[in-house]
Amino acid sequence: MKYERVAIVTTFFSLWLSVSFIHPSQEFIALFLIFSFGILHGSNDLSLIAKVNTASRPKHLAIFISSYVVTVLVASLLFYFIPVVALVFFIFFSAFHFGEQHWSASLNNTSRLNRFLFLNYGLALVFMLFYLNSEATQAVVFSLTKLTVPKQWFLWIFIVSSSLWVLQVLLLAYRKCILLQQLFFEIFMFLIFAIVFKTATLIWAFGIYFIFWHSIPSILEQQSFLYGEVSLRTFIIYLKSSFFIWLVSIISIILLFFWLEDDAIFLPVLFAFLGAITFAHSFTISQMFRLKK
């Protein structure tokens, strides 16, 4: 069965969970999924880097790995010293990264226009989530930056970016690069996401998209890129090869949690942590898609 169908059924099931479970349970399931599948999908980057650089010399690989580590360090420092700048970059990178993963089956990532579509799709999705959970988002952003972002900003960025991605897909359909049905399907899915985002709490709403529409498809894509097929056998190889980095990430988050005396800033710090690893991760995944085409 195509994974997309599984994701649709799971999304409806998550919607049912959103109405039947009260807040702490939604938060608990979301954090469990983010820590398991969410962190896992970014834990195999070193194998991807090694595969992307197979043709090159070990020196090239070493430079690539060092720049990965430096990017994570610089991003962490940026979150600590200039959180506003870090957050803006983080949202843009994440939006592009979500869009690229979402459209990877239908569009290549070498065309500038397609890359602009990925960015607008991701921005529309992320800002729809923020707008429909504006108070909770404002609270997390405030703890990170000490700034209150007006709710209207979320709405305007959503309106502009969603109009742009719909227009671009219409253009692609006109040029016969994409079927018009796909546009209807994507708009339909956006409406489903809007219902989910409105019904669930911020973290559960984010978790539903991040896990079922981003992390799991990304793991499947990485399995096929690294080991040539998607099967239980290659999933076990994937698990083994990402286990160490996954464990280090989880231990770091747990240490951070105990180190922070104030529980209220755990969520902002978790997002800053995700942010620090997102820059290098999204770059690695882009390289993977580039090579796959």
Ligand SMILES: CC1=C(/C=C/C(C)=C/C=C/C(C)=C/C=O)C(C)(C)CCC1
């Ligand atoms: C939901 C949410 C935020 C954004 C989170 C994002 C955009 C996460 C992206 C993670 C990625 C791309 C991980 C790696 O693949 C903010 C702005 C922190 C504020 C409050 C709630």
